[in-house]
Amino acid sequence: xxxxxxxxxxxxxxxxxxxxxxxxxxxxxxxxxxxxxxxxxxxxxxxxxxxxxxxxxxxxxxxxxxxxxxxxxxxxxxxxxxxxxxxxxxxxxxxxxxxxxxxxxxxxxxxxxxxxxxxxxxxxxxxxxxxxxxxxxxxxxxxxxxxxxxxxxxxxxxxxxxxxxxxxxxxxxxxxxxxxxxxxxxxxxxxxxxxxxxxxxxxxxxxxxxxxxxxxxxxxxxxxxxxxxxxxxxxxxxxxxxxxxxxxxxxxxxxxxxxxxxxxxx
Amino acid sequence: xxxxxxxxxxxxxxxxxxxxxxxxxxxxxxxxxxxxxxxxxxxxxxxxxxxxxxxxxxxxxxxxxxxxxxxxxxxxxxxxxxxxxxxxxxxxxxxxxxxxxxxxxxxxxxxxxxxxxxxxxxxxxxxxxxxxxxxxxxxxxxxxxxxxxxxxxxxxxxxxxxxxxxxxxxxxxxxxxxxxxxxxxxxxxxxxxxxxxxxxxxxxxxxxxxxxxxxxxxxxxxxxxxxxxxxxxxxxxxxxxxxxxxxxxxxxxxxxxxxxxxxxxx
Numbered sequence: 001x002x003x004x005x006x007x008x009x010x011x012x013x014x015x016x017x018x019x020x021x022x023x024x025x026x027x028x029x030x031x032x033x034x035x036x037x038x039x040x041x042x043x044x045x046x047x048x049x050x051x052x053x054x055x056x057x058x059x060x061x062x063x064x065x066x067x068x069x070x071x072x073x074x075x076x077x078x079x080x081x082x083x084x085x086x087x088x089x090x091x092x093x094x095x096x097x098x099x100x101x102x103x104x105x106x107x108x109x110x111x112x113x114x115x116x117x118x119x120x121x122x123x124x125x126x127x128x129x130x131x132x133x134x135x136x137x138x139x140x141x142x143x144x145x146x147x148x149x150x151x152x153x154x155x156x157x158x159x160x161x162x163x164x165x166x167x168x169x170x171x172x173x174x175x176x177x178x179x180x181x182x183x184x185x186x187x188x189x190x191x192x193x194x195x196x197x198x199x200x201x202x203x204x205x206x207x208x209x210x211x212x213x214x215x216x217x218x219x220x221x222x223x224x225x226x227x228x229x230x231x232x233x234x235x236x237x238x239x240x241x242x243x244x245x246x247x248x249x250x251x252x253x254x255x256x257x258x259x260x261x262x263x264x265x266x
Numbered sequence: 267x268x269x270x271x272x273x274x275x276x277x278x279x280x281x282x283x284x285x286x287x288x289x290x291x292x293x294x295x296x297x298x299x300x301x302x303x304x305x306x307x308x309x310x311x312x313x314x315x316x317x318x319x320x321x322x323x324x325x326x327x328x329x330x331x332x333x334x335x336x337x338x339x340x341x342x343x344x345x346x347x348x349x350x351x352x353x354x355x356x357x358x359x360x361x362x363x364x365x366x367x368x369x370x371x372x373x374x375x376x377x378x379x380x381x382x383x384x385x386x387x388x389x390x391x392x393x394x395x396x397x398x399x400x401x402x403x404x405x406x407x408x409x410x411x412x413x414x415x416x417x418x419x420x421x422x423x424x425x426x427x428x429x430x431x432x433x434x435x436x437x438x439x440x441x442x443x444x445x446x447x448x449x450x451x452x453x454x455x456x457x458x459x460x461x462x463x464x465x466x467x468x469x470x471x472x473x474x475x476x477x478x479x480x481x482x483x484x485x486x487x488x489x490x491x492x493x494x495x496x497x498x499x500x501x502x503x504x505x506x507x508x509x510x511x512x513x514x515x516x517x518x519x520x521x522x523x524x525x526x527x528x529x530x531x532x
Binding site: 167199208216219240243255263264265266 | 432433436437439440443465469470471473474475478479481482485486499502503506507509510511512514515516517520521524529530531532
């Protein structure tokens, strides 16, 4: 399971304040704690700043890659911000995200084909948000086919089925789970990724819902998640589910995490 | 999801002591707290007492059915104990369990066909413990076919895939999950049931493993579980997974449990 650490996002107040104050130490610390907790990529998102987003995102790329020896997930709905930020990135970033929306697709295609990178392919069509399993699978398959025909290896593509709140429609959980199942069966070498927190929007006990949703997504074949790796209960879920699904030989990752005190034991 | 409350089992020290002392009040209280926490059946098991098992099991049936207005799950590997205990039971009990082991099957068949009851069909063959998905499915299908041919309605059968520790073999989780998947697909009206705690035998953080295993089993289609309904974190998992799988209209069970304070919120 590939873990993308989600904490450096200016939608969080403390991160927004640190970015505005150009507080290098704070950002470095949030990067480091996620790396130590087991993140494989560090997400950077300055999307709340709109007119200053490009500058701030580029600044974050520099600061975070100086702090930790990990690749970043460059996260923005704005193709121009991604195009600029990638220039500051060493190694192979993850680009979050391309979609079937015409303008976004056309603006990002040259960015993601210009150099090796991993690409999050969001199941968002030109005109509408997907609601059913079938719509997600259709958009996901179209993105996989188009991106691979442009030369992007299928194993570098991370399809995001687009998680929507179960409080709005109780079918939103199974819509995502079913889409992951089918996409992973139809394209065995592709990856799937999602954020967790949208699923619990509008409900109490959000952390409980989010971590159980992670378990269900993993059972459906999810290969990557954007999450808070410093959440010790969430990581306990991730490691125990990986073990229960047969992906932890001799249970050694699970036992190791327990022994190191990195996960919640209750 | 049908919940069988597991706490009245003499393998637990406090229960064994209460049964030996014929402490009616204690047993009544453990029955009541499980009923209040949401159990649909109360399991009674006096298997540790061997020569006194029959008497103690019959006593438990009387005491527990006086305390709560719920049917019981009569739980013993000993057909004679089940045959006697059922005589004391009002209404329709669950019998736990019949298996393909010849002696057990033949001794229990008259008991489970004599009057309406629900039957746990344990995936244990005549000669060996199952290890693979296929062995479990084969034994489960054989039991379903034999029991239905004896007149037991398929929807009264609860196939138990027999959970074994993932610490012994990392394939033991997927062996159970795969078996539940196939049995529920092949026999759409049958039920599946399991206990959770064997999965985590020999490992730390057992409660974390057990509740995540419950989530995975539910994703595979498990329809009933033998568990501790007073475990507030376990019940939070059960209710959130039920909701995420689309089985909680308007999220009302989940929100109701939150509002009543019956589940852990962290």
